[in-house]
Amino acid sequence: MTAIRRQDRAGYLFLLPWFGGMLFMIVPFFASLYLAFTDYDLLTAPTWAGLDNFRRMFDDAKLHQSLKVTITYTVVSVPLSLIVALAVAMVLDRGVRGLAIYRSVYYLPSLLAGSVAIVMLWRYIFGYNGIVNDFLAWFGIQGPGWASDPRYALSTLILLHVWTFGSPMVIFLAGLRQIPAMYYEAASMDGASGWRQFRSITLPLLSPIIFFNLVQALIASFQTFTQGYVISNGTGGPGESTLFYNLYLYQKGFAEFDMGYASAMAWLLLVIIAGFTAVNFLAARFWVFYDN
Amino acid sequence: MNTIGTTVGPTRRHLLTLAGLAATAATLPGCGRGFGGGDDDDGRIEINMVWWGDAQRAEFTQKSLDLFQTANPGIRVRTEYQDSSPYKDKLAARFAAGDPPDLMAMRFDSLREYADRGTLLDLAKHAGALDLTGLTEPARALGQVGPQIFGVPSGLNTISFVVDKAITDRYGVSIPDGDTWTWADLSEFAAAVTKASGGKVYGANFEPWTVANLLVFARQRGEDFFTADGRLGATAGTITAWFELTEGLRAAKAFPPAGFIDQNNGASPAQSYLAKKSIASQIIPSNNLLGYNQACGGNLVMLRIPGETARRGQSIDTPALWSIAATSKHPDETLKLLNFLINDVEAARVAGATRGVPPNRKIAEQIAPDLDADNKRATEFLTALQNEKLPPSYPYPVGASKLTNILKTISTEVEFGRLKPAAAGERFITEARKEING
Numbered sequence: 001m002t003a004i005r006r007q008d009r010a011g012y013l014f015l016l017p018w019f020g021g022m023l024f025m026i027v028p029f030f031a032s033l034y035l036a037f038t039d040y041d042l043l044t045a046p047t048w049a050g051l052d053n054f055r056r057m058f059d060d061a062k063l064h065q066s067l068k069v070t071i072t073y074t075v076v077s078v079p080l081s082l083i084v085a086l087a088v089a090m091v092l093d094r095g096v097r098g099l100a101i102y103r104s105v106y107y108l109p110s111l112l113a114g115s116v117a118i119v120m121l122w123r124y125i126f127g128y129n130g131i132v133n134d135f136l137a138w139f140g141i142q143g144p145g146w147a148s149d150p151r152y153a154l155s156t157l158i159l160l161h162v163w164t165f166g167s168p169m170v171i172f173l174a175g176l177r178q179i180p181a182m183y184y185e186a187a188s189m190d191g192a193s194g195w196r197q198f199r200s201i202t203l204p205l206l207s208p209i210i211f212f213n214l215v216q217a218l219i220a221s222f223q224t225f226t227q228g229y230v231i232s233n234g235t236g237g238p239g240e241s242t243l244f245y246n247l248y249l250y251q252k253g254f255a256e257f258d259m260g261y262a263s264a265m266a267w268l269l270l271v272i273i274a275g276f277t278a279v280n281f282l283a284a285r286f287w288v289f290y291d292n
Numbered sequence: 293m294n295t296i297g298t299t300v301g302p303t304r305r306h307l308l309t310l311a312g313l314a315a316t317a318a319t320l321p322g323c324g325r326g327f328g329g330g331d332d333d334d335g336r337i338e339i340n341m342v343w344w345g346d347a348q349r350a351e352f353t354q355k356s357l358d359l360f361q362t363a364n365p366g367i368r369v370r371t372e373y374q375d376s377s378p379y380k381d382k383l384a385a386r387f388a389a390g391d392p393p394d395l396m397a398m399r400f401d402s403l404r405e406y407a408d409r410g411t412l413l414d415l416a417k418h419a420g421a422l423d424l425t426g427l428t429e430p431a432r433a434l435g436q437v438g439p440q441i442f443g444v445p446s447g448l449n450t451i452s453f454v455v456d457k458a459i460t461d462r463y464g465v466s467i468p469d470g471d472t473w474t475w476a477d478l479s480e481f482a483a484a485v486t487k488a489s490g491g492k493v494y495g496a497n498f499e500p501w502t503v504a505n506l507l508v509f510a511r512q513r514g515e516d517f518f519t520a521d522g523r524l525g526a527t528a529g530t531i532t533a534w535f536e537l538t539e540g541l542r543a544a545k546a547f548p549p550a551g552f553i554d555q556n557n558g559a560s561p562a563q564s565y566l567a568k569k570s571i572a573s574q575i576i577p578s579n580n581l582l583g584y585n586q587a588c589g590g591n592l593v594m595l596r597i598p599g600e601t602a603r604r605g606q607s608i609d610t611p612a613l614w615s616i617a618a619t620s621k622h623p624d625e626t627l628k629l630l631n632f633l634i635n636d637v638e639a640a641r642v643a644g645a646t647r648g649v650p651p652n653r654k655i656a657e658q659i660a661p662d663l664d665a666d667n668k669r670a671t672e673f674l675t676a677l678q679n680e681k682l683p684p685s686y687p688y689p690v691g692a693s694k695l696t697n698i699l700k701t702i703s704t705e706v707e708f709g710r711l712k713p714a715a716a717g718e719r720f721i722t723e724a725r726k727e728i729n730g
Contacts, residue, residue: 042388043409128552129570145551150704234377235697237555239704254381256694257405259388 035263042259053264063265065240066248067272069154073244074221077161082213085165089172090202103170110166119160119230123147126156147231150239157227157242168213175209176202204289211288215280222273225250245269336368339622339629342386343371343397343446343612344379346560348583348646355642360632367625380693387411392617394626398443401503401693403435403613404522407442408690413616413623415441421627423635426652428678433686435613443613443687444634447579447648450606450674451504451597453478454584455573456566458591463488470595475537478598482546485572494548497565498575499555500538500706501699503692505575508597508605509534511683522689524721524728532717535706539713550707555700561587578674579611579648582666594673607685608678611647649674691727698723 126146236243253262435443482495
């Protein structure tokens with residue numbers, strides 16, 4: 001008994017920082033809920049505005065644009081990055097010599113990609129006079145400004161996101177290691193092709209991991225901020241092509257003295273993410289397979 | 293090194309090292325860019341001053357502050373500076389947090405956002421502590437809202453066109469007379485540079501979304517971009533003409549092609565396309581001549597904005613105003629510092645022209661002989677304009693700070709041919725009206 005209790009104590013001790021952190025979360029959490037129903041310009045005290053902020057959302061074209069950008073980004077980049085992550089994980093799972101090195105090399109971008117320096121570098125590589133266009137020039141092609149042309153800027157950021165496949169890859173790799181080798185042996189003996197084995201063994205047994213990665217990636221993707229901020233210097237440009245939801249929220253709150261509206265937007269985002277996640281969980285019943 | 297692994301608890305050596313580090317750390321503040329932390333119990337009053345700019349400006353600013361602190365040993369000035377675009381956001385956040393700086397650089401387009409909400413000290417009520425009699429009437433008007441004064445120009449500047457003579461000489465293109473050239477002359481000149489260089493250098497570029505540029509263009513057409521009573525005075529026709537002008541320049545190859553310029557390239561002279569020698573001329577604020585000329589190799593020629601002959605568009609402006617927070621705990625000391633920055637000849641001398649020509653005209657004349665060549669040129673450029681009859685400049689109305697982003701979006705659409713200039717004019721007016729009442 002005492003041993004268990006001591007263990008409990010240790011557990012709570014480890015949780016302590018989290019509780020501490022929660023305090024810093026809870027106050028802003030409720031403050032923003034209140035502010036969402038006020039008119040608040042940061043400089044003077046907030047005044048009650050009822051549902052005004054939410055009503056304004058219906059004819060805010062920039063808000064709709066930011067939703068379009070964010071959803072496009074999510075719908076395209078999340079599946080792409082998961083497919084790449086799974087493919088690379090499967091190659092590495094074949095037993096490559098120096099696995100630890102490859103794993104680290106592929107994981108590295110996901111540590112760096114949110115960083116300002118990498119996004120800056122990305123801008124230079126994909127600039128009008130950047131490396132990509134230098135390369136195209138060998139073939140006599142004058143490429144566009146991949147980051148400065150509103151037609152391509154978002155695609156460039158999607159590519160940056162896909163490049164950060166490292167963290168789902170590491171999780172996939174762990175998942176692949178969990179699948180008992182005997183299933184594959186038995187399937188080979190029955191003459192199942194590699195594709196067949198992938199479809200009938202790997203995918204079903206890996207589905208809980210895929211599901212986990214999907215939920216994680218989806219939530220993170222909706223919260224994208226840094227990439228858009230750095231590539232456009234906070235404007236969401238060129239045009240409004242990289243106006244991520246959170247970037248617009250930030251603009252409203254801190255640059256346009258409209259913190260009440262920004263708070264309302266934060267709550268709308270919470271509802272949207274919760275909605276997508278709920279749909280995800282409902283759909284999971286039909287395709288996620290638990291082995292036990 | 294191996295003592296870390298083998299000993300438990302602090303040894304004497306560790307303690308000594310720590311003491312040494314602490315002593316080193318104690319000598320560090322004085323670097324200017326600290327974020328507080330200094331001890332307050334030495335009896336000195338600390339005031340916090342923030343501005344935007346680069347390391348060069350910080351160096352000049354610190355020199356004037358050192359003079360102030362020597363003259364006023366009871367006051368310590370804690371400074372912070374950063375790039376202009378994050379500065380804007382951070383300033384708002386500091387006000388929201390109830391911790392505004394005492395003295396701050398205020399963007400010309402944001403003055404009324406703050407002033408109209410009662411967050412700034414009315415300097416007109418402190419005429420005893422802050423002497424503004426040395427400023428000319430147009431200079432004082434820059435921070436004036438009705439009978440109240442919420443900002444003092446930190447310096448005076450205007451926009452100007454700089455041309456890299458090294459490039460034009462190499463390609464044998466002569467630079468037009470900057471006092472009389474027209475927009476058509478600009479197009480012809482810039483297109484000639486592009487052509488002579490075989491497309492290696494584009495003749496010119498300037499930002500269509502910079503309100504200060506558009507403001508001059510609107511005045512040349514006889515319109516006040518913002519009216520004196522704080523409304524939007526520009527018409528859709530003027531915005532349309534502006535975009536027809538920039539797209540005309542692009543079509544003539546006077547400007548680089550769409551997408552060539554990354555509009556978020558960064559604000560410093562060293563990062564500019566002019567310094568990279570991919571363009572031969574651009575518009576800069578006149579107080580930045582020194583920085584640009586250093587970054588470009590020392591051959592910049594300074595011209596007026598084209599089209600100034602028929603009707604004047606250029607005005608005397610300020611790169612930043614100095615404002616004091618209404619809730620400052622040390623208003624007297626802060627006023628003293630501001631008064632020093634504006635009216636002390638030595639403070640102005642060491643600061644040079646990093647924020648433009650000193651707003652106090654007498655001081656501007658006194659320090660003029662000591663300026664280095666570039667600052668002298670920029671000063672003479674501005675003084676010549678000051679002696680002419682120019683349209684007045686006054687604070688932008690509330691909401692004006694949002695127009696840059698609107699213009700940026702629209703000009704990108706125009707640049708890539710997704711919006712015709714006529715539609716762009718209409719769209720700008722519609723969106724700008726939403727932000728500026730009236």
